[in-house]
Amino acid sequence: MSPTTKEAQRTELHKTIWRIANDLRGSVDGWDFKAYVLGMLFYRFISENLTAYINEGERNSGIEGFDYTKMSDADAELGRDVTVREKGFYILPSELFQNVRERAPRDPDLNETLERVFKNIEGSANGTESEDDLKGLFDDLDVNSSRLGPTVAKRNEKLVKLLDAIGDLPLGNFEDNTIDLFGDAYEYLMQMYASQAGKSGGEYYTPQEVSEVLARITVVGKKRVNRVYDPAVGSGSLLLKFAKVLGRDNVGGFYGQEINLTTYNLARINMFLHDVNYEKFDIAHGDTLTDPQHWDNEPFEAIVSNPPYSIKWEGDANPLLINDERFAPAGVLAPKSKADLAFTMHILSWLAVNGTAAIVEFPGVLYRGGAERKIRQYLIDNNYVDAVIQLPPDLFFGTTIATCIIVLKKSKKDNAVLFIDASAEFSRVGNKNKLLPANQEHILERFTAREDVDYVAKLVPNEEIADNDYNITVSSYVEHEDTREVIDITELNAEIAGIVARQAELRTSIDAIVADLEA
Template identity: 30%
Template sequence: MPIKKSDLYASIWKSCDELRGGMDASQYKDYVLTLLFLKYVSDKYAGDPSALLLIPNGSTFDDMVELKGNPEIGDKINKQIIAPIAEANDLRGVIDLTDFNDDEKRGTGKEKVNRLSNLIGIFQDANLDFGQNRAGDDDLLGDAYEYLMRNFATESGKSKGQFYTPSEVSRILAKVIGVESADSPSLTAYDPTAGSGSLILKVADEAPVDITIYGQEMDVATTALAKMNMVLHNRPEAVHDIMRGNTLADPKFTEQGSLKRFDFVVANPPFSYKAWTNGLDPENDPYNRFEGFGIPPSKNGDYAFLLHIVKSLKNTGTAAVILPHGVLFRGNAEGTIRKNLIERGYIKGIIGLPANLFYGTGIPACILVLDKEQAGSREGIFMIDGSEGYLKDGNKNR
């Protein structure tokens, strides 16, 4: 029976109450989502030698339950539960980044023992049996991540919600690139700012065949989240195609010194990223991403990400990118780049989105739809005003 989201959210809320003492909201997610992952893979795969993931003896969630009350519970979770699963499934640097024995965050002595024991107890809830549940269309980690950001962004004062693309927006991007017409597993999709992986997974879900997906993410913890999300969606093969690093300065997907090219690209880059030139000399870009278009302003990376995407598209490829409205009308260097993109016919359409959709910013955004295959014969650009198409959801729009 599928997990009820209401049960999942209630458990997350209780978990965060247990964790409040030493951390702010931006850190809660690492512990809660790691524990959610461990519970999920244990329920799904423990005792099945042919399963997608191997859960070693002594490392199941039931074994974690046996640690409740143990004076060394934090150390044993790290070494007896997480480390063997990471080792057996080549997930080192993914699920072992969160330290359950961190005295600074978890407290010391009896306080730490009680907190971790209570945290495990919350996930013992009979309503959270993932054994018969398939992730299917439900982005369990992504939904949990969005829930955490929605409830704690104001508390934390430093929301990391920009790393999650709301599912409704992800669905639009997946549909406008035409991935539903994919007819071969050899087709590829790429997200250069992958965040939690929810967007590229939505693209894969829309495809009628199992296309190959790739992603790159700069944040260490968020890269781990994306890799866990791949496993939760029965795509463990994609774990090693989610890479960590700065996409602009150090793109991980290259072929013979050039950027690898993809059939489909989707992205929700950080809006107006000021530090986009860190580690990169745009005048001497080894991948020639700005050649023929112009170099974006040094303190605004919107067009830097867009030109990276253009260069990463095959000549028959399509892309959809979320960017702030400013890309449509800002002048100077950006005006020149925009003019060159339009003259080459690469911009197929523009969809205006409602304001206040994303966590971490309330500014209005748009979706730029790119299409290289029909660029030579393009005579116009379709425009859709979706700015009023939303529902209020607390202090956010959906």
């Protein structure tokens, strides 16, 4: 019997899943093998998800004990169209994960079977509204790759083990689970792969505790938001925090864009694995800065992002960008070598009047001169910067740098910026710093209170920031506590005088003793 309590399920899952992933990959690099583990997990999920959906419908209509896995493909074809409209995809019974797995040890053409199944799943959405959400989802799961083995037989042997290992994961079933175990497994695997991959892992995965702080900042005082957006969506984990913070039904839609094709696929899979149906998300592929894909969906009520730090972009080499409505208001473009504030301007442009954006930023954007100073001046003079939060160092995979969060709003109640020093809000866990729940709460408390706290928070008028050359580093406004011991000089001098007097007394005593000895 599978464990059914939340923590029991999670503990069992995490105990098993990484060992399985490592045992399976053999000589294949872990970073490369992630596509097989994550892809097969997705295949199992959509198979079981679809089966549960169809079984529930048929049983509710009076067919007791109905089991879609045992239905013939010919009979199942009758329900294809209506199911695709509801779920966005279709899988025939013979192509369900559990049935392919059962036949796998006896299938000499397993690689071809899986390749056909994956094409059929993607193809089931062709010509429908969900086509773009399914297209290419299995592209990175190459069942004919030599990385799985030098021969077809060896590859199929590895694929059988992969099917069995993923099939044996203690994920319970859709009726009994008290947590989203498929989504939890996916998040755990991505976190582990990101930690192993170093810098490249940090490019697609934001630690969950940081994601939660960002999401909570943007929805303070709200129980529902219309649309949420991330212009550098990565694996989608940051966007999905809104589902945890508010509840999936209290988010009108999840929108994001990702330039890396593999990561774009990970994000779409992540949405499905968290049971976000195709009509509730729109993840696009492409360069957000030069080819944004969601003009018809903006503005967004909540925007969160951890864009790549100081990457190159076209900047003023592209004469069209200075007239782009997203960048034109500042009168200058972010430097070609540092796109950080280009993302910031894009986010501000697409932020709703009643919305909030929380962006993880590289520290240099807070104080560097030139074009970046002019962009900061535009943001401060127009009262768009709500808060700047200094985070602890070594939170992210691939860098130990202490990053910060810039919070943007278009409708503020004051003309000031709240600076929060949260650099000490962490605990060391393993080889990284982490924002534990208590640390997260402290940051949120300071953000919502919006008041001065010695050595922690300072509300600074925009005029004072302008006088400081639009420098918005937290350390410029929040004084560090001097933890050195306070010494009373008068008392110290008296103590020294006492020591000297005592020395004199001892010297006199010693001289007397020596004189007696000499006599």
